[in-house]
Amino acid sequence: MRASQAEAMARSRALTVGCSVSRVLYPVYRGEQTMDFSLSAEQREWVEKARALRPLLQANAVKYDREAAFPAENFAELIKQKFHLLQVPKEFGGFNPQVRGSLGMTQFAVAEELARACPTTAWNLLIHFHQVGLVSRMGSEEQKERWLGQIVNDDALMGSLGSEVNPRQFKAENVATKLTFDSLFEPVEGGFRASGEKHFCSMAPAADLLAFWALAPGAKSNGEGLVISIVPRTAAGLSFEDSWSESIGLRGTVSWTAKLDNVFIPWQDVMGEPGDFVQKDPYTYECSHAAHLVGCAQGIVDNIVAFIKARDYLSRDEVLMYNLAEIDSGLQAARSSYTYAVWLWDQERFDEAMLASYRALHTSKKVALNAADKAFEICGARALFTFHPFERFWREVKASMLHTRDTQLMGQLATGILTDGRQFSKTKYGQKLDRPVTWRDLGFNREEKLSAIA
Numbered sequence: 001m002r003a004s005q006a007e008a009m010a011r012s013r014a015l016t017v018g019c020s021v022s023r024v025l026y027p028v029y030r031g032e033q034t035m036d037f038s039l040s041a042e043q044r045e046w047v048e049k050a051r052a053l054r055p056l057l058q059a060n061a062v063k064y065d066r067e068a069a070f071p072a073e074n075f076a077e078l079i080k081q082k083f084h085l086l087q088v089p090k091e092f093g094g095f096n097p098q099v100r101g102s103l104g105m106t107q108f109a110v111a112e113e114l115a116r117a118c119p120t121t122a123w124n125l126l127i128h129f130h131q132v133g134l135v136s137r138m139g140s141e142e143q144k145e146r147w148l149g150q151i152v153n154d155d156a157l158m159g160s161l162g163s164e165v166n167p168r169q170f171k172a173e174n175v176a177t178k179l180t181f182d183s184l185f186e187p188v189e190g191g192f193r194a195s196g197e198k199h200f201c202s203m204a205p206a207a208d209l210l211a212f213w214a215l216a217p218g219a220k221s222n223g224e225g226l227v228i229s230i231v232p233r234t235a236a237g238l239s240f241e242d243s244w245s246e247s248i249g250l251r252g253t254v255s256w257t258a259k260l261d262n263v264f265i266p267w268q269d270v271m272g273e274p275g276d277f278v279q280k281d282p283y284t285y286e287c288s289h290a291a292h293l294v295g296c297a298q299g300i301v302d303n304i305v306a307f308i309k310a311r312d313y314l315s316r317d318e319v320l321m322y323n324l325a326e327i328d329s330g331l332q333a334a335r336s337s338y339t340y341a342v343w344l345w346d347q348e349r350f351d352e353a354m355l356a357s358y359r360a361l362h363t364s365k366k367v368a369l370n371a372a373d374k375a376f377e378i379c380g381a382r383a384l385f386t387f388h389p390f391e392r393f394w395r396e397v398k399a400s401m402l403h404t405r406d407t408q409l410m411g412q413l414a415t416g417i418l419t420d421g422r423q424f425s426k427t428k429y430g431q432k433l434d435r436p437v438t439w440r441d442l443g444f445n446r447e448e449k450l451s452a453i454a
Contacts, residue, residue: 134271293334362413
């Protein structure tokens, strides 16, 4: 290695990793591998398109929050400009260059930009992205052509039927540190019958296709039997109940309760083998939550700056300016942290990426909550009035950061630290098995079932 190159690498190691959604501040090296956090021309174009939507989203934010209604007008514009295709792989008519359907920096940068104006709209789009990713990674070729085709050709949106924790139960039974699924998934002729309740079903009442999570008959754990099927919102026996309007934040995510009463799920709508989500799909969701919170924090800073510029005297208060600078400094750290985690996912360093995502989410929670709190101190009593956005942003941040309990994530991160970073990326959902379970192991001949249907 030439001396000049070695010196450059040594200097770069001493620098703190930093980036924004629009530029790279420092090239960073890890051994012989260069991290480049700059966005491509195509990625910058998507971010600018998202930024141009800010006036529309800001104008609608109060209405959708007050009515706890899905931001239909916002999504009509997102669909018109093809944002809903960002997660669909290019080979199926979308814009995602990653054939495996993992979320790349484009999706996170766009979500962050949207969250600056309307956290609810950004959250809904991220929910859609994740379900599309599941189909892209776990679906058969026929399933991908069918469901991704609906998104591309019919502007379909996707939601999730996952959580079984009932928000109205003060003494809940399903409170394990790992997600558990007790919905009935009973084998019948041609497929399965699903019955039960799902809660916190973000996007589901407004979506067209829903990812339903259940445990395969005969399986005893998520690792050996977690199954994800795609259910149309119009399926017989599927209904929704508004259990979300009383929440304080992200009200327009319409995270209602879904009730399934003998919903028929044919074999052709069941993705992969039992446990595939745990054993074969390495991706987790924490980077999305981090990007969302960073966007919220940036939106708070935007509004603080506008508030101060209209009241020059505030900028002469050194304590208030310290608070503003502290928020902005934390924002850089949080953005850099989640961007680094995204880079690790792109490099397919999955276990490292999972731990980095936990760190990024933890940092983003702290930064966003600090921004939401300090906004009131900086702007004073006027910030208490709801015609300013500070109270709404505080509620949105609270709702976002409570999605996953921080102590749970930090416990898993600590375990990863103590094992030198060697921790299975899907530990939150289940354990890695030496030999994954198949449908045949559980007594089902999937190929025969599908052939009979065909």
